[in-house]
Amino acid sequence: MKKKVNIAIIGGSGYWSDRNHNKNILELKDELTIQLTAIVDPIDPRTVNINNNTIKLCTIDNTVWINPKDFKNTDEIIKNLKEKLDVNLVIIASNPCAHFEYGISCLKYGINVICDKPIISNYNASTSIAAASHIREQYNELLEAYYRARRQYPNLMFHSILRRRSLESFTKVANELNKVYKKTKAGINNMTMLINGGVCKLPAELSNPGAHGYLDGVGSLSHSAYHYIDAIAWFVSMAPGKTVEIVPKLNYITRINDYLDSETYTSIVSIINASQDSLLKPKLSKETLGCELNVGFTFIMNNKENIQVGIISLLFNHISFTTRINNYDKSVREPGDHKGGGRMSQSFIDVHQEGLQNWQIMKNNVALGDNTILLQGRRHPSIEGVGFECKNYENAYDTGISMKELLAHAIKYIAEEKDLIGHSVIRELPEERLAIDIYTSCYELIAREYNSEPLQVPGIKI
Ligand SMILES: NC(=O)c1ccc[n+]([C@@H]2O[C@H](COP(=O)([O-])OP(=O)(O)OC[C@H]3O[C@@H](n4cnc5c(N)ncnc54)[C@H](O)[C@@H]3O)[C@@H](O)[C@H]2O)c1
Structure with a gap:
């Protein structure tokens, strides 16, 4: 691997991060040069006692806990991840309604993204027609930002895993x-x-x-x-x-x-x-x-x-x-x-x-x-x-293909600074x-x- 991959997980104190992302990162540490550099979550990851994988990984990697409340806005959080912590992969695993704001900000700062499903949801979409339609508008905005970002960073990835x-x-x-x-x-x-x-x-x-x-x-x-x-x-x-x-x-x-x-x-x-x-x-x-x-x-x-x-x-x-x-x-x-x-x-x-x-x-x-x-x-x-x-x-x-294999595949491409290809499962x-x-x-x-x-x-x- 050419480059170390520094990962930040948005919503990294949650259930799925513990059972999936953090467990996989722990297991992949033997074969890949990776670090869980930061967890962005209103909950301190070290306080969730049932999340054994998360606690173990945070201890090994000396992971920084970032509480969104300490920042003016999402852009400030992502800028901090990039400039202060040298993060080059963000995994978004927060509540679905928060996915968009983190995703668009990562594209702005040229950071690779793996986003849990659904890539977008919107507050009150079940009861407000405008909020529901906004999901499509946000997708279009994200897509435009993705094409724009790839002009500057041609191998930048933004994908979901289903x-x-x-x-x-x-x-x-x-x-x-x-x-x-x-x-x-x-x-x-x-x-x-x-x-x-x-x-x-x-x-x-x-x-x-x-x-x-x-x-x-x-x-x-x-x-x-x-x-x-x-x-x-x-x-x-x-x-x-x-x-x-x-x-x-x-x-x-x-x-x-x-x-x-x-x-x-x-x-x-x-x-x-x-x-x-x-x-x-x-x-x-x-x-x-x-x-x-x-x-x-x-x-x-x-x-x-x-x-x-x-x-x-x-x-x-x-x-x-x-x-x-x-x-x-x-x-x-x-x-x-x-x-x-x-x-x-x-x-x-x-x-x-x-x-x-x-x-x-x-x-x-x-x-x-x-x-x-x-x-x-x-x-x-x-x-x-x-x-x-x-x-x-x-x-x-x-x-088929495990979630761990998919993560490893994406990490190798980021480390090699190559455009992501190879798995039909990965949805750009x-x-x-x-x-x-x-x-x-x-x-x-x-x-x-x-x-x-x-x-x-x-x-x-x-
Ligand atoms: N639970 C599953 O089986 C499963 C499976 C596949 C995918 N997923 C996806 O993973 C994501 C997380 O699901 P989960 O089950 O871990 O939920 P969860 O509620 O256990 O975890 C979500 C985490 O996000 C944090 N969070 C909420 N708002 C945030 C914000 N604005 N900024 C940063 N962090 C924020 C919460 O504090 C929490 O720790 C969802 O998108 C879900 O669809 C879950």
């Missing part, structure tokens, strides 16, 4: 769709994504802060649903067929106020014998009460004559079956991040490519527990390959366009429904 894209089962489906598309021009004409988040939050927990909380005025779409919006964009790009435009429609939505009114958490409460204080409904802002939990969209696929050629359904149920056994604990910010928290990651994905093939991905796991994916494919007899293919992936997260900023367009339109619909405005948004060009 775990679904690295799994062998998802990659296999994308490749099979693309193979048949290249041969026949057949496109996806029917796709269903049914996702169950398996989250159970007790009323008192709804006022907890954090990336998977609701105080920023955004809900499940900014949590895990983005993975599946990205998968829709990805699969459609692999086999668009005659589709030139997709038109999103909102079919149902359950918001926090509906959840509180329905009291559908009571069966879990009685099973785990939750204390009375867990049932106290906190005083929440109208923006938090309006956050989306369960949402259902359809996306009409139109050809250039505006004739419908297909349909996609995305049903994202954040609140669904859960194996939660953990009782209420005031000091626990996100019960789903703990063993026994019961956060599920179940999906059923069914993709049809005209009459030529059908692929199904069934993912079934509890966060922090075993994870399996069942992949099934059926091909028309005239299509090359076996008629029926079935594979069961035990430990599905260990298949311009490649997020379609996913961001869909995601923004979904938020626009959610906010329109909240404001009793007509449930219509313009079609999205693909």
Whole structure:
């Protein structure tokens, strides 16, 4: 390696930084010249006792804690990282609504960025139409800044890592769709994504802060649903067929106020014998009460004559079956991040490519527990390959490319001062366009429904 890579993590005191970024940096220290130079977070990383990897890494690397409150603005923080601490890679792992301000500032100062999903969210996008539309504007601003920065620093990287894209089962489906598309021009004409988040939050927990909380005025779409919006964009790009435009429609939505009114958490409460204080409904802002939990969209696929050629359904149920056994604990910010928290990651994905093939991905796991994916494919007899293919992936997260390998790959390119190439999983900023367009339109619909405005948004060009 030519150059040492000095890393700063925004939101480095959080759960995902500990279980993923900081763990990977610790493990990669044997093979790469890297240092966790700074953590930018309102929480002192050394005070979060359950974050063992973070505490160990901060001790080895003598990591500097930067509290954003001590700086005038984000630019001052990033300038300090660059000029005083010589940071050349920033990993953004804070609450999604803070990603943009750090990202744009890093581009201004020519620092490489790896950004967790979603690359952008916006405060109160669930209830304000203007805030929802602003996501698209921020993406455009980020893109302009990226092209501008690359004129000065030609190898500068800004990319997001999406775990679904690295799994062998998802990659296999994308490749099979693309193979048949290249041969026949057949496109996806029917796709269903049914996702169950398996989250159970007790009323008192709804006022907890954090990336998977609701105080920023955004809900499940900014949590895990983005993975599946990205998968829709990805699969459609692999086999668009005659589709030139997709038109999103909102079919149902359950918001926090509906959840509180329905009291559908009571069966879990009685099973785990939750204390009375867990049932106290906190005083929440109208923006938090309006956050989306369960949402259902359809996306009409139109050809250039505006004739419908297909349909996609995305049903994202954040609140669904859960194996939660953990009782209420005031000091626990996100019960789903703990063993026994019961956060599920179940999906059923069914993709049809005209009459030529059908692929199904069934993912079934509890966060922090075993994870399996069942992949099934059926091909028309005239299509090359076996008629029926079935594979069961035990430990599905260990298949494909690991998060550690991706980080190592990016670090090597920064150290060698080369332009990042090589992994299809790594999404450079311009490649997020379609996913961001869909995601923004979904938020626009959610906010329109909240404001009793007509449930219509313009079609999205693909
Ligand atoms: N939890 C997961 O399984 C998971 C998986 C993949 C990706 N992610 C992504 O990682 C990111 C973090 O998620 P998490 O689960 O670690 O959440 P978390 O709430 O545990 O951590 C977020 C951290 O960001 C800090 N933070 C909040 N606002 C900030 C600001 N303005 N500046 C600096 N720091 C700020 C918080 O204090 C906290 O320490 C999110 O973008 C999330 O989508 C999480």
